[in-house]
Amino acid sequence: MERILSAIFSREPYSASRNFLITAIFWLVLGTSVGLLASMQFDTPDALSGIAQLSFGRLRPVHINGVLIGWLSMGYAACMFYIIPVLAGRKGLWSELLGNWTMVLWNLAMVAGVLTLLNGDTEAREYAELAGTIHIGGASIQILDWAVLVVLLLLGVNAWMTVMTGTEKKWYVSIWYFLGALFWFPIVYIIGNRAFVHLDGLNDAITGWFYGHNILGMWFTVGGIGIMYYLIPKFTGNPLYSHTLSMIGFWTIGMFYAPTGTHHILQSPVPEWLKSVAVISSIFLLVPVLTVLTNFFMTLKGKWSTAADHVPLRFAISGGIAYLLTCIQGPFQATRSVNWYIHFTNWVVGHAHLALLATFSFFVFAASYYIIPRVTGRKMYSKRLAVWHFWLTLYGWIIMVVDLVIAGLVQSAGWHHGIPVDQWVIELVPYWWIRSFSGVLIVLGQILYMFNVYKTVFSPRQCEELPHSPTGIIYV
């Protein structure tokens, strides 16, 4: 117990990064398992009926918040807490203790979040469900919103002070991306979860989708790309192909990502000019996406074959390719003529998994296999498990996305021909089963991943001196 406490509230360099990663993986396994359970309710709707906490409407927010706020955001925090000190030329964060407290607070918020969501305390806005409502006097306060905001600000302060107190005076592009994400996301979060401004109906929807898309655009995209800009040169040993391109990508993300939210409600009666702004900026998203990917793939030049033997690089490359697919799909879906057909269908659910599982989670997987040996001083327990993790997750998302795209088209045909729901919903039964099968593959992969990481972390330490700015050593 004492050892665990001292590991949690440690001042040791990189301990915050390690602790964040270990807990994030727990939320990953929990979040994906809940997702699998929710998907099984499509196959056998009566299997768990009568249990309020396990009905689909309660499980879905737990799945979403578990993987988004629990796994991905904490995984990003872990990556930032390793990459920022290294790039700033510091040994460890400005305050590892503050970092570890942030980790503890974040996990407490997530535990409370899962319990309150299961018991029906939700804000009922997509991606912003965390509420934790408490009533003081006549007012109700959603403390979990404030808790997430506080941990994001603590994260931002720590990252900022680390950069400011570092010895390296030139900012590598990843630092731009991380500090940008840590500046943008708290603002987006407070707008999305506002409890202090009452907006009428459709204005609430507009603002809700401003948040709903920018949690992806200004946090997951920006953070994930920042991680990859650090990892790809490290993995390949090549210098970054173009610093100018990376900066063009950074600025255009800031310009074009933020106004795109309204493309989620294109057929609703919101102002037409706002829809046009959203569609046009969605198409312009191709600019940052293509600059970023050109940069990634040109940096990989001559080193593609190393991916055969280098598991983190494999994760990184498949994540990059999934990013290309996502971001070609995204602007294509946002145009009015395509959105007309696929809106409201499972196609979009497939797209969300392509972005968050196939792209950004893969980036964090790649980073974690690189970071864990460096923050713990231990070799990864098993390369074979990592390879299994890769293939199970890869096939899992491919099956899921292809399946959901087809299911979405069937569903959309039902809507557009005015066929009653209880008739076309029967057609989708095989697709629900295939989705659950892909979910089994994904959950299995994540359990192997958790086993591999925990086995590594709790094994005896193999090297005393943690590397300050490690290069070239490949542990997996």
Next chain:
Amino acid sequence: MRINYFVAGGFVVLIFLVIIFVTTVLPASTFRPVPTPAAHQYTPKELAGRNIYRREGCFYCHTQFVRYQDRGGGEMVLAGDYMFETPHLLGTERTGPDLSNIGGKYADEWHKAHHRNPRKMKPGSIMPSFSYLSDKEMDELVAYLQTLGAGRKLPGWVAPPQEMRDEYDAIKSHVNVNSSAAANAGRGIFMQNCAACHGIRGLGNGPISLTMEKKPANFTRPFYKNYSDAMWYWRVKEGVPGTRMPRWGQSLGKEQMLYLVAFLKTLPQDSQPAGAEIHSIEQVDDPFALDTNFKTIDNMMKTSGNPYGTSRNLGESR
């Protein structure tokens, strides 16, 4: 060098604030739709039902706006309908039906039975069972559902717009829509184009109607007595919004549409809802045998205006 970072950082802040202003503050301050009759101010009971709808995550599968491409979704929504809908429940994905016009469609007891065991009321449905809701909660939820779209129902039938009446007046001399010759010509056009959905007797039970969310019109309902010639012409030419009725003006000629109007006017428009006279219907052994009371086809036409028998034999009206 440091100062450059601050200049650049200032730009990040500035651009982002401008975007926030344009996409959230500007709509919130300029987009102020006027509340329509469909905008419903909830009573405490209905509000409690709405909170149950939110709590149980109904909005993950049920949307609350009819898009222009939703055939059979009912009346379109307007911006002002949502004035009292905070937080919004527009929804993102439709695994179940759209609920913007669900109010008044089913009885309260149907809703309760459906929530307790969805498969019993709709076989094949994958809706979770909400049997764990207490009776009070179920009452509140159903009270909320019954408000949805209640203010969006039209008070009566729609009259054709002025330009359509003018158009009809300009061409009505081409065909005498009251003549049996025109009706006969229209009958062929009806059989070729309309019978697949509306059925050969205009009962709205053609084979394709099985697959339709919004069932085709049954022209034998007394409601159609209200239709003027211009109204028939308008509906044939421009279709019916919110349904799969095509705009025949795109493919039929004007005379052909007038022939159709002539035929539609001859359909019997006196059938009653089945419930009203269900006890007075006699047992008929062979529904296709001619009624022996009618010796000749002329006599039969004189009595009922319908060569297939009296209207009550036409089956259940929709």
